[in-house]
Amino acid sequence: MKIGWIGLGNMGIPMAGNLLAAGYEVKVWNRTPSKAEPLLAQGATLAGSLAELAECDIVFTMVSDDEAVKAVYTGPDGLLTSGARGTLAVDMSTVSPQTSRYLAEQCRQAGFRFLDAPVSGSVGPAKEGKLVIMVGGDESDYTQVKPLLDKLGKLALHLGPNGAGTSAKLAINLLLGITVQGAAETLLFARSMGIEAEQMLTIIRESAVGTPLIRGKEASILADNYPAAFALKHMAKDLRLAREEGVSTPLAESAAACYRAALEDGMGDLDVMAILRFLDRQ
16 A cells, blocks of 8 residues: 655654554655655655655645645645546645535545544654544545554544544644643632642642643643644634634633734744743733
8 A cells, every 4th residue: 555645744744654664655745845854764755746646545634724735635736636536635634624525525526535534632642653533534435544544543533524523623622722721821820829830730730630731731831941742823723713613602712812812922833832921921
């Protein structure tokens, strides 16, 4: 089986690397070819064009947003211009459900098959192959790609037709955004009453609301240093997409506004936990 991989950012490199480590033949493409070097050292080959990747059996896409993924598939030199037939395209980007359904229809018309399969988890789980993968599309296509998804994640769920995977991803990222903001507000409130961050983090860790997410952010919080595992700009984008899908609950509205303001304040390239620094400045 020949595998294609498009998008070599913080997530794409370790995910494609896991497929290489599992023994699959992987051909990669990225707008900046130099980003492929770590994977080429692992045995990947570099495609000269998107159309070349369409000759693979399965092509994964993992790019930043709706505009980028549409360009990959339907742009002037995109996958769907290749003339290939029968290729299974698996988009793991976080985009709107409408975009997933649009791409599925464009793929169908071009003779491709399409799954939306976004992931929950950041760079650490990507490296460890412990992502949660949410899949929308034809169940037979899901069955075909499931052995590969099992190399990328600890759980892959088929949730329904195209758009179901991206819908679930927006829902889980809504909870993620609220949880991170809630932890930040808790720490600031505790500090205002004389409770230090390290003490409060210990309490959170040992309580019913302690989560692997917050435990994983402790070092960043204590150092006030936020290298991006999941960039704040992506959270702001995901909450915007959730609002466009109709969520208007109080916590969703508050979180969307807060992350949008932090993005406008220049914190987009920091980790999502940098919302703590933003709130501390208010």
